[in-house]
Amino acid sequence: MLKTKKIKQNAPVVPVLIWIGFLVGVPLIYVLALSFLSRDHLGNVVLEFTLDNYKRVVDPVYLKVFYSSFLLAALTGLITLLIGYPVAYFTANLESKKRSLAIILIILPFWISSLLRTYGWIILLGNTGLINNMLLKLNIIQQPLNMMYHFGTVLVGTTYMLIPFMIIAVFNSVGKLDRSLLEASYDLGASKWKTFFNITLPLTVPGIAGGFTLVFIPSLGMYFISDLLGGGMTIFLGNVINTQATRGRNKPLAAAFSVGMIVLVLIVLFIYSRVIRDKKEGLFL
């Protein structure tokens, strides 16, 4: 009796859960299965177990791709933290009217097309771009600087795209700080910096970890940024998956790389859950 009532109560959720499970769970399991299958000489998938795809994934050439992608995502996380933490901290300490304005300015880019925001950097950094024009006109340089198509250019793009996530995550954490702890620290004679490093920073670790996770995961997959700003000079996981799944017509290999990318995400999520364990707040779960 009680049980049937409970099932009835949960009823409206079930179709939605099934629906998400069907569209996320099943394709991912399918991809996992596909990553162990081989291809015939025409490129069609055949039902034959193989580990070849994973052998290719751990090939030094492709391991370098993993390394570049990991480096890009980790550096994006680090730089957004270094630039974004002060922004979040200062914003949280603004008076309420200015704070609302700052929050709007931080959130607004979410509603600006990510393609436009990437394209903006082409306009700025290109050989005939605005920065080069200005430097040439001011006679600071004689030849246009070659700022496009480097690893650094892609890093600028991912950092720019994802920094609002970091700021919002840290901002929420700073907002939850117990002010009385800070006052107690000042009363006991601790300096501003000491208070910051001993109290504020440790207490905002959940925000930092959350922000890092929110930045790290998407930067693995935004291949349009590395396409437009990197010009294929550095190859990232997203580009490999994209090429193999579409033009390369090697679906099992694309599947194996997708599995690799998801494993990377799972590792980051695991670390995140470890960091925020024992702390009451969390972004998800």
Place this chain on the structure above:
Amino acid sequence: MNTKPKRFRIFYLSLFFVILYIPVLSVILYSFNQSPSTAQWTGFTMDWYKDLFQDRVIVEAFKISILVAVSTSILSAILGTAAAIGTLNVTKRMEKTINGVMILPLLVPEVALGVSLLLFFTALKLPFGYLTLVLSHSLFCVPYVYIMVQLRLKEIDKSIIEAAKDLGAAKWQIIKTIILPLIMPSILTASLLAVAISLDDVVISTYMAGPTSTTLPVHVFSMMRVGVTPKINALCTLILVGTFVIVGFSQFISKKSNQKESI
């Protein structure tokens, strides 16, 4: 003594916001440049905008994008709201599990999700185009609707629902006459956001689009790969204005409903 750090704070924040908006503003500015190159400013023109409306591919892609965005938004609103109402009475643990599943589409990197859907739909022999676009877009729009509606549901005064129950109202009556009207503004806001999110998606749409049905962002991306032209600037500027109108409208709705409540 306090003014020096304060000045530094304001300076840091201002510098940050200037850098945050310079790329966007340069795109808008150069959509009005006569010269096709960003090398120099040769004068103000609206020609690039006129060009857009004569480009049949762009107009066609725009129509598909709107159609997909509206369908996605309706589907996500229904599914997200149903899930949020469904979690109203479940146990805390169950709610955590459901939240975990709901957030799943946002945790998988977009390329991985896009490729897995591409392979999966190919295996199912689904025709790529409108159907696959709506299915995949609603996948990452439902979580937003769910979260926003759930937040609103938690604000509802439980005693109203208790009172209705005591007076003998059936469950669906409670949902229809009490809960739905109270959460309607949130559903509307969330649907508008779903429209904006769907209109902006590039990565997943690349895999889901059919041979005859490209969405606008996918087309814009392929234009950008070829090179810089002020036509792209003009198109991006129009998309920006369109999105801001939608977001502004949704803010307007949520503000108005808040005012009503305080009266």
